[in-house]
Amino acid sequence: MAGTGKAHLRSETDGLLRVENLVVEYKSPGGGAVRAVSDVSFDIVAGETVSVVGESGCGKSTLAKGVMQLVPTASGTVALNGTDLTKLKGEALRRARPNIQMIFQDSISSLDPHLKVRALVEQPLKVWGRGTDEERRQKVDELLRSVNLDPEIVGDRKPAEFSGGQCQRISIARALSIEPQVLVCDEPVSSLDVSIQSQILNIIQDMKKRYGLSLLFISHDLSVVRAISDRIVVMYLGKICEVSTPDKLASAPAHHYTHALVSAVPVPDPKLGRRKAILQGEPPSPTNPPSGCRFRTRCPAATEKCAAEEPQLREVSPGQFVACHHPRA
Amino acid sequence: MTDLFSLRDLKVTFATKRGTLNAVRGVTLHVAEGECLGIVGESGSGKTVMWRAAMGLLRGKRVTRGGSVTLNGTELLTMTAKEVRQLWGTQIAMVFQDPMTALNPVRRIGSQFSEALIKRLGMSKDDAAARTLELLRLVRMPEPERLVRKYPHQLSGGMRQRVMIAMAIACNPKVLLADEPTTALDVTVQAQVLELLSDLREKLGMAMVIVTHDLGIVAGHSDRIAVLYAGEVVELATTAALFANTRMPYTEALLNSIPKLTDTSGTRMRAIPGSPPDPVSVTTGCFFAPRCNYATDRCRNEHPELVDGGDGHLYRCFFPLGKGK
Structure with missing residues (x-):
């Protein structure tokens, strides 16, 4: 896997969020550093949903945290509206944050258990001194209603009284209260039941339209991001394998890893029978990644060239970029 | 049937x-x-x-x-x-959703694994150790000899779940x-x-x-x-x-x-x-x-x-x- 390279980036003037050559390192107990995100570039244009998919440990959540500046970035740039967030510190960074907000996988623990729902949703507005008491109250009610919660019923309850799906809706209302341009969603539905997943995905879609949001959506499940994304970025061991449209990704994945991911999605149709798991084993340790293409140790098409040379992202068909020496036809 | x-x-x-x-x-x-x-x-x-x-x-x-x-x-x-x-x-045996909380965090895999074999099947310590390796191979764990020395937190979620499955089938339920x-x-x-x-x-x-x-x-x-x-x-x-x-x-x-x-x-x-x-x-x-x-x-x-x-x-x-x- 690959890759470095920026062939998939669009013109600089179009991008709302533009991440270039981002590197995020964690110190490992042995003294060295683990590169969780290794030279990753991508961009989001206004109104677009870009999803990042990959297995546990591929660096997708770290990428989201790096974009949010929640972890220190070793190098690279994260430009929001042309301002490089990695260069900002302290108050300047704080002032930039209302434009980019985040929701998390575990919505219950991401909400302060002592606060009532109204206070939780109002808090960002208070912190930023937006509106009068009455204006804020109206705004909070409107937000709660837009995520299908009745403010009269839920307003004075605390997070512990709600299910995971309901807490995720409260988190969405809270994140959107200060009207960010970009919403970063880190596995927002992966701890929820299938039937509730669809409810949340619909709400995220509705809110995107209503507030003109751009989304960075992190998930390990391709089927979840299939219908909601404009662009999908597939990551493996801290690097990008493939950048593609959802249609191409589902019908004609070019990277062997993407193909394996697609075929691992359980299909609710017994006629298809048991499908062989294509991918065996688990990703190697990021402390000592394989040379060349990082996927080569599990790749069915790996050759000597893959060990020697790191593939670069290149366009194989319009809108489909792949970092592989031997892409699938 | x-x-x-x-x-x-x-x-x-x-x-x-x-x-x-x-x-x-x-x-x-x-x-x-x-x-x-x-x-x-x-x-x-x-x-x-x-x-x-x-x-x-x-x-x-x-x-x-x-x-x-x-x-x-x-x-x-x-x-x-x-x-x-x-x-x-x-x-009858059970495999749970969360393998981290189902495994004892302060005991090595090998020791908690063989306990079941010793207690339930009355195996000797050596037999239990050998059977543990065999079962771990059965669930396709790579390098079971090294694995038995590890603690649950050192394994990935998928590996822990395989250990749980191996433990569940250990006594042929x-x-x-x-x-x-x-x-x-x-x-x-x-x-x-x-x-x-x-x-x-x-x-x-x-x-x-x-x-x-x-x-x-x-x-x-x-x-x-x-x-x-x-x-x-x-x-x-x-x-x-x-x-x-x-x-x-x-x-x-x-x-x-x-x-x-x-x-x-x-x-x-x-x-x-x-x-x-x-x-x-x-x-x-x-x-x-x-x-x-x-x-x-x-x-x-x-x-x-x-x-x-x-x-x-x-x-x-x-x-x-x-x-x-």
Whole structure:
């Protein structure tokens, strides 16, 4: 896997969020550093949903945290509206944050258990001194209603009284209260039941339209991001394998890893029978990644060239970029 | 095929501050030898409580269990905790959703693994160590010799789940209960673990019950599927019949809500509106009626019984789908 390279980036003037050559390192107990995100570039244009998919440990959540500046970035740039967030510190960074907000996988623990729902949703507005008491109250009610919660019923309850799906809706209302341009969603539905997943995905879609949001959506499940994304970025061991449209990704994945991911999605149709798991084993340790293409140790098409040379992202068909020496036809 | 493991009219209630909570409301299910039964339901449908009660894990002052649970003709519900413990491992074993909390965090894998073999099968320490390695190889763990020296936190979620599976099958159980065995795992690892479970079932001739909220998971791996809603079986059929000829509107809604790779961009997810009924309040009529697209006045007033469509396909609905097909 690959890759470095920026062939998939669009013109600089179009991008709302533009991440270039981002590197995020964690110190490992042995003294060295683990590169969780290794030279990753991508961009989001206004109104677009870009999803990042990959297995546990591929660096997708770290990428989201790096974009949010929640972890220190070793190098690279994260430009929001042309301002490089990695260069900002302290108050300047704080002032930039209302434009980019985040929701998390575990919505219950991401909400302060002592606060009532109204206070939780109002808090960002208070912190930023937006509106009068009455204006804020109206705004909070409107937000709660837009995520299908009745403010009269839920307003004075605390997070512990709600299910995971309901807490995720409260988190969405809270994140959107200060009207960010970009919403970063880190596995927002992966701890929820299938039937509730669809409810949340619909709400995220509705809110995107209503507030003109751009989304960075992190998930390990391709089927979840299939219908909601404009662009999908597939990551493996801290690097990008493939950048593609959802249609191409589902019908004609070019990277062997993407193909394996697609075929691992359980299909609710017994006629298809048991499908062989294509991918065996688990990703190697990021402390000592394989040379060349990082996927080569599990790749069915790996050759000597893959060990020697790191593939670069290149366009194989319009809108489909792949970092592989031997892409699938 | 003979019935190996049977639940007959199993009821489980909890005494709570708000009143009696009906978690399981009279479930009858049979698992034949070597069969794989899938149990599908949302959070709160009673699927986990049902198996925990059946295994004798749920007991205490606040729990009331009614009906009957038999394994090879022996009644389990009237057994004491000590008696039922004797069956765990050798007759019936369980794989849990969260392998991290199911493993002892301060003991090495090898030592907690061989304990079961020594205690239950009376093996010597050396025999148990050798058998541990053999079992870990059976679940396709790489380098089992190194693995037994590790602690659970040093393993990935998928590896921990394999260790749990190896421990569950260590004493050759007749029935393996897997409660959401892949929910905490990545899709790629999920595919591996499901394949492993199915292979082991064939190799060891066990019966298996897979409990899950995702119909997609059991589609390729189970012989029959029971769909649970609000503590009741609402549809029970062979896997092929359930998918090809869905009778229960709830099952249809569950199937529709699964995001699929074949969806086109921008498709709206077909979510099931609302949420399952409060298990404490008393509801009349069909429990699914408030969320059902086809509900009529009869559905809201009268509770449907589980009926046989004529071919062993059971459903609990006055107006089953696919009539006249």
